[in-house]
Amino acid sequence: MGNRVRRVRTLELAMAPLRVWIAVAVGGCALIALAYLPPRGAAPRGPRFATYSPEPTAARRRAQAVAKEWRETDASLRLLEDRQHVKWDSSRVGPAIIFRGPTLPPTAVRTVEAVADSMWRALGLGETKVRAALVIALERAPGSAPGPIPDQNGVAFLTPDSTDRTTCMAFLPANHFWTAVLLGHPPRHFEPDWLARWFQSGLGPCAYYAAYGTPSRSVRSWLAARNWDVALYLGTHGIAGERFLSVNLLGDPRYSWYWDGIYSLSPSTVACLAGRLDGCRSAVLYGADDDARIAVPEIVRLEQGWWRKQHLLPGERFLGDVARDVGRDRFQSFWTSSLPVDTALAAALRQPVGEWTKQWERRFIQPIRLGAAAPLGATLLALLLAAVAVSAVALAASRRQVR
Amino acid sequence: MVMYKALLYTQWKWARLIILLGTLAGFSLPLLSLQGAARADRGALQAQDLLRAVQSWGTLYPLLAAALGLLVAIATWTADHRGRHVHALTLPLPRWRYVLLRFAAGMTLLAVPIAAVSVGALLAAFTATIPSGLQAYPLALSLRFALAVLVAYAVFFAISAGTARTAGIILGVIAALVVVQVVASIANLQLDLVGTSQVVLLQGLGPLAVFTGRWMLVDV
Amino acid sequence: MFRRFGLLLILGVLACPLLGQDTLINRLRIRSDSLLRTWQQAVAIANLADSLERERATIGRDTIAVGALRIITNASPLPVRQAAALAWPAIDSLYGSAAADLAERPYFIRAVDPDSNARRAVLHVGLEVPWDLDLRSTTTLLLTTVPIAPPDRALATWLTGVLRPSIHPREDVGGVYLEFVTAPSQAARGCFMGDIASCIDALGLGDTNHQLERWYPSAPERRAVVTGSFADFFDHGGSAPALRECVAGRDASCTALLRSLPADVLPKPLSDAARVSLVRDALRLGGQDAYRRLLRDPEAAIADRLAEAAGVSVDSLVAGWRNAALAARPAPVELPWWAIGVALGWVTVFAGCGLSSSRWRL
Numbered sequence: 010m011g012n013r014v015r016r017v018r019t020l021e022l023a024m025a026p027l028r029v030w031i032a033v034a035v036g037g038c039a040l041i042a043l044a045y046l047p048p049r050g051a052a053p054r055g056p057r058f059a060t061y062s063p064e065p066t067a068a069r070r071r072a073q074a075v076a077k078e079w080r081e082t083d084a085s086l087r088l089l090e091d092r093q094h095v096k097w098d099s100s101r102v103g104p105a106i107i108f109r110g111p112t113l114p115p116t117a118v119r120t121v122e123a124v125a126d127s128m129w130r131a132l133g134l135g136e137t138k139v140r141a142a143l144v145i146a147l148e149r150a151p152g153s154a155p156g157p158i159p160d161q162n163g164v165a166f167l168t169p170d171s172t173d174r175t176t177c178m179a180f181l182p183a184n185h186f187w188t189a190v191l192l193g194h195p196p197r198h199f200e201p202d203w204l205a206r207w208f209q210s211g212l213g214p215c216a217y218y219a220a221y222g223t224p225s226r227s228v229r230s231w232l233a234a235r236n237w238d239v240a241l242y243l244g245t246h247g248i249a250g251e252r253f254l255s256v257n258l259l260g261d262p263r264y265s266w267y268w269d270g271i272y273s274l275s276p277s278t279v280a281c282l283a284g285r286l287d288g289c290r291s292a293v294l295y296g297a298d299d300d301a302r303i304a305v306p307e308i309v310r311l312e313q314g315w316w317r318k319q320h321l322l323p324g325e326r327f328l329g330d331v332a333r334d335v336g337r338d339r340f341q342s343f344w345t346s347s348l349p350v351d352t353a354l355a356a357a358l359r360q361p362v363g364e365w366t367k368q369w370e371r372r373f374i375q376p377i378r379l380g381a382a383a384p385l386g387a388t389l390l391a392l393l394l395a396a397v398a399v400s401a402v403a404l405a406a407s408r409r410q411v412r
Numbered sequence: 413m414v415m416y417k418a419l420l421y422t423q424w425k426w427a428r429l430i431i432l433l434g435t436l437a438g439f440s441l442p443l444l445s446l447q448g449a450a451r452a453d454r455g456a457l458q459a460q461d462l463l464r465a466v467q468s469w470g471t472l473y474p475l476l477a478a479a480l481g482l483l484v485a486i487a488t489w490t491a492d493h494r495g496r497h498v499h500a501l502t503l504p505l506p507r508w509r510y511v512l513l514r515f516a517a518g519m520t521l522l523a524v525p526i527a528a529v530s531v532g533a534l535l536a537a538f539t540a541t542i543p544s545g546l547q548a549y550p551l552a553l554s555l556r557f558a559l560a561v562l563v564a565y566a567v568f569f570a571i572s573a574g575t576a577r578t579a580g581i582i583l584g585v586i587a588a589l590v591v592v593q594v595v596a597s598i599a600n601l602q603l604d605l606v607g608t609s610q611v612v613l614l615q616g617l618g619p620l621a622v623f624t625g626r627w628m629l630v631d632v
Numbered sequence: 633m634f635r636r637f638g639l640l641l642i643l644g645v646l647a648c649p650l651l652g653q654d655t656l657i658n659r660l661r662i663r664s665d666s667l668l669r670t671w672q673q674a675v676a677i678a679n680l681a682d683s684l685e686r687e688r689a690t691i692g693r694d695t696i697a698v699g700a701l702r703i704i705t706n707a708s709p710l711p712v713r714q715a716a717a718l719a720w721p722a723i724d725s726l727y728g729s730a731a732a733d734l735a736e737r738p739y740f741i742r743a744v745d746p747d748s749n750a751r752r753a754v755l756h757v758g759l760e761v762p763w764d765l766d767l768r769s770t771t772t773l774l775l776t777t778v779p780i781a782p783p784d785r786a787l788a789t790w791l792t793g794v795l796r797p798s799i800h801p802r803e804d805v806g807g808v809y810l811e812f813v814t815a816p817s818q819a820a821r822g823c824f825m826g827d828i829a830s831c832i833d834a835l836g837l838g839d840t841n842h843q844l845e846r847w848y849p850s851a852p853e854r855r856a857v858v859t860g861s862f863a864d865f866f867d868h869g870g871s872a873p874a875l876r877e878c879v880a881g882r883d884a885s886c887t888a889l890l891r892s893l894p895a896d897v898l899p900k901p902l903s904d905a906a907r908v909s910l911v912r913d914a915l916r917l918g919g920q921d922a923y924r925r926l927l928r929d930p931e932a933a934i935a936d937r938l939a940e941a942a943g944v945s946v947d948s949l950v951a952g953w954r955n956a957a958l959a960a961r962p963a964p965v966e967l968p969w970w971a972i973g974v975a976l977g978w979v980t981v982f983a984g985c986g987l988s989s990s991r992w993r994l
Binding site: 027030033034041042045046272275276277280283288381386387390391392394398399404406 | 456463511620
């Protein structure tokens with residue numbers, strides 16, 4: 010009995026300091042939880058540098074907003090006017106070219122038309138039901154015309170509508186570089202195919218209209234809801250040659266701005282980059298459920314930095330790649346199908362949209378890792394390393410001698 | 413079992429301050445990292461800012477895991493080294509078993525901060541207002557932390573268990589690697605030992621890759 | 633009668649869309665004109681608001697005048713006057729008589745609480761600076777934000793920016809020396825060896841045709857440029873095979889890759905800093921009116937403008953600049969006297985630690 014009491018007493022003595030430590034740990038955690046739960050909110054980090062640039066006054070911002078509105082209205086007006094007066098040259102197959110701004114010498118016009126024709130043929134297009142016209146606005150000297158300075162990045166498209174079902178207009182502003190090229194003063198090292206690539210990227214949805222005609226209402230509504238971001242490029246390369254896919258603009262995963270770029274995209278876009286089926290499906294079908302009202306006239310405008318707002322990366326070539334993969338007939342049936350977009354697209358792809366898109370995404374980027382889980386292989390190797398380390402110690406201890 | 417309890421008790425005495433501090437740190441890390449995920453009327457960060465904050469705080473988990481593994485491993489062997497292992501070798505059990513018991517006792521103690529990280533992550537995830545499109549990964553984070561602690565503890569356990577000669581050999585190998593790299597760079601040889609070791613150990617499927625990468629409690 | 637009516641009806645139906653389009657165009661035209669008028673008014677109001685904002689920025693503020701510098705700032709511990717006194721000689725010596733124009737282009741500096749959480753009004757004019765900036769940083773700020781009128785497009789393109797006074801003149805010229813000896817270009821090497829024509833080429837002042845061949849005449853140079861500056865850029869899509877061939881030593885591939893770049897992207901053998909230092913030399917040689925002469929004829933070649941500004945031929949100017957760069961060769965090994973003391977100090981500390989170790993106590 011006395012021994013048993015002594016053992017209990019010893020255990021109690023041993024446990025007494027343990028209880029204190031446990032109490033301190035639990036109490037500490039409770040205090041931390043009280044202080045931080047539920048989350049109290051935090052202020053975003055301010056700029057790292059001490060000096061700040063001035064902001065425009067409210068009046069200046071309003072002037073800029075009015076200027077932006079004017080540019081859009083003016084571009085729409087010009088496109089509509091040009092559509093009325095476009096002259097089709099029966100000797101050519103390519104898109105009609107309309108120049109605005111300084112007058113080009115006839116030789117330069119002929120060169121441009123020849124390049125446009127060869128680009129048109131390279132896209133596999135010839136005589137088409139819907140014809141395309143490229144309106145190229147050359148750079149003009151500041152103050153040479155009334156109104157704000159035109160936006161050199163404001164690409165716009167006027168799709169066919171009830172007033173003209175067979176003409177698609179593309180408005181392509183030429184900046185300083187392209188104006189010099191078109192006026193016959195290309196910079197040194199100018200490669201001839203750059204101009205064809207520029208025209209090709211400038212055609213945008215008009216290339217699809219020319220190749221496949223007017224889309225069905227459901228497809229058109231889907232594309233309108235997402236500002237045609239999956240049908241901007243019909244060619245086989247990227248928007249400005251193979252090196253310039255919008256996905257390449259994310260940069261190098263080793264740097265923090267890579268993740269800043271990733272997280273600036275919508276969650277479904279990010280999930281698709283991570284190779285998730287549901288993410289890819291949502292990214293592709295964004296806007297498919299909305300019955301978007303298609304404005305008349307429908308003018309599609311690409312804002313500066315449009316690639317940062319894409320719902321799918323590199324979305325600009327998505328439908329172009331679909332068309333190449335499934336073939337002309339199946340794509341045509343999707344394009345003109347009255348079925349909902351997800352059904353029509355899955356039928357054309359002959360597999361679920363998410364599945365195909367996931368595989369397509371892998372052509373451009375390795376799936377990114379989201380969340381906190383470590384890769385399975387690394388986990389197994391880590392466990393193996395731990396087992397080897399402990400076994401080595403056990404083995405060494407077995408051979409240890411006392412000296 | 414009696415022997416395990418005895419070893420656990422002694423190790424507890426040596427490492428209790430480390431365990432206590434590690435527990436508090438482990439519990440507070442997830443809570444702090446989600447401070448921006450408050451209700452919108454209480455200064456909630458936008459999804460992008462929140463993810464950036466979670467990513468920044470995430471760098472502390474592997475550091476905490478490595479520090480806990482290192483300190484507990486050192487504490488585990490210090491007394492044995494001081495007594496020149498005489499006590500251990502006189503115990504009535506095989507030496508390999510003694511090593512395993514020591515390791516198990518250390519891991520048992522480290523389970524406390526691991527549990528603290530899990531509880532903290534779960535609490536933070538449940539109480540935070542997470543923007544739509546994002547989700548919390550408290551279990552994945554806890555598992556990864558446990559794995560990192562295990563690996564760090566095992567590696568440092570092995571290094572600490574060795575003699576001064578073993579430590580010297582390890583340091584010598586690392587120094588030799590650095591010297592060879594420096595000489596190769598000077599001689600303009602296409603030899604990137606440090607970079608290669610980094611890739612092999614820390615990236616992709618490397619055994620220490622669990623420490624690198626992003627530890628995101630909240631992500632897409 | 634009915635046939636005529638039917639024809640009219642068909643024509644009417646067909647013309648409907650066109651009429652609709654005309655109506656739309658008219659509507660857009662009216663809207664465009666209206667927006668244009670609104671914009672003109674908005675611009676006038678914005679100009680007025682900006683000017684009022686500038687006026688407001690001066691109210692209740694001190695105007696500090698040092699030389700032709702005018703700094704409008706609020707009362708604070710920021711050492712603006714002392715910084716201006718240090719900055720003015722450098723500004724004056726660079727821009728000469730043109731620096732007098734700065735009296736009409738003041739700095740607007742708003743010194744603010746360095747606490748980033750403190751509330752502050754929106755800044756519309758000038759710079760916002762925390763008032764705990766030290767004298768050195770404030771001087772640097774004044775030198776790097778001199779409100780001088782920007783140069784013409786040709787000069788700005790050649791310089792890749794705006795000309796500012798040097799903050800570390802000695803180090804800047806020393807940097808040019810390093811470029812001479814390290815740039816992977818025979819033009820830069822030739823310049824280092826004393827060939828003035830090579831210097832002119834390397835600075836982009838001579839004939840700009842065949843620039844690739846002039847700057848990087850040999851195959852190893854072109855390969856070094858591709859692998860050193862554009863490896864990541866070319867390692868995508870269609871250019872990746874050419875990059876691999878270039879790395880493997882095929883010069884035609886390296887040349888083709890470099891030719892595919894826009895001309896202004898080709899790395900210069902001597903950097904922008906070298907060009908800036910040449911302009912500074914020209915202004916120093918040319919005296920008080922040199923900067924005005926430099927800007928006088930934007931259509932002229934840069935070499936001629938530099939010669940005009942410096943008052944000497946471009947060859948003499950470049951030769952003098954090269955000699956100055958050679959004279960500014962950085963010291964290969966510097967051992968300041970205090971470094972010896974520091975080293976000995978650390979030796980003593982570690983020796984003390986070693987001797988007081990418990991291992992020595994028996």
